[in-house]
Amino acid sequence: MTTITTEPAGSTGSAGPSGGWVPSALRRRGSRRRAPYGVLLSFGVLLLVLAWSLAPGLFTRQDPAHGVPADAFQGPSTAHWFGTDHLGRDEFARVVHGSASSVTSALVAVAIGVLVGGLIGLLAGFLGGWVDVTLARVVDVLLAIPSFLLAVVVVSALGFETINAAIATGVSAVAVFARVMRSEVLKTRRAVFVEASLLLGGSRWHVLLRHVLPNASRSVLNLAVLQFGLSILVIAGLAFLGYGDPPPASDWGLLVSSGKDYPLAPWLVYAPALVTIATVLSANRISRWLRNAD
Template structure:
């Protein structure tokens, strides 16, 4: 398991998403699956480090000394305390997933042209050089959305 996570971390996330979409087919659902597959390694590594850190905390040792069962302590104490960092990472990863899906759609690995992915809108808009708003509007919306998600992630990190 650990070596599979290392292999996934060694590959760039966008390249892995392109490989998965090429294998599954060019649709938005497959692009979302590819983004999720490429992000699994980051979540696994962060969750593992948080569980290791939380397992060594004093309140977990006290729970063991008070007679907590082998299943009660991880489910009641370790998992809820370790999942705080994963929530912040999930929000941050959501912004990155938006960029990966838009990039895949821009390159033509998303739904065909009747769809309206942001990357596809930018790709179609670049064919009209006399109408720069066709590129600028979806690009600015994409940038604003990703920056907003980043701010939400920072806020969550500060509140934890």
């Protein structure tokens, strides 16, 4: 005798382990429960990188600038987790000590983008009129130039140093933050509580700082986390091309650039590259989680 199982009308689902029907809502709820594990892992990666940048001496006792020539080109082992380079320097120590420059530079770039771009978007969206038109044209000019090309132009004008690469990356991110902030301010400005505050006698600056800015800055926070990862990638790219601090600095991009000259020691490229990729992907994952949590 054949048994026919049907699903309830108007609903979707799939067969469970015991052959019963599992509603899609339960499966989506289970997916949401599993998602935070990836977020926690991403937080763990970023916290580890931040700890490297703040206290590298807690994670390695090796000298990142001086090595033992007899230990040159040793592969990854318990003595040297990421192997050694052509001068016998411990690659793990160089990656750990180089995180300070990479993280600091990325934070500087994000701060420039948030402060300058956020201020432009805030004033343009709230004041409107000729202010909005003028600032919008400035943002359009910045958006018309590829961000990496703009960063190269700025760092070439300022000088080949990592801090200048951070400033260049921040300048290239101003337009994105300005566009997002302006959009959020325009949406918040039409809210009922903002109009009520103006009708009750609140000044425009009071409404701007007390009501519009706190509500419009939520999306900017998500973008700031995303931009942190992107800034690390851009600064590493600039260091790879030689626009950062010169050797014996140990910026992640510079480590990849110097390691590519030794194809028989691939760990010199893989180690800093994988750390960079893991950091960028973790920042992207956290940014996506923050956006979905709103």
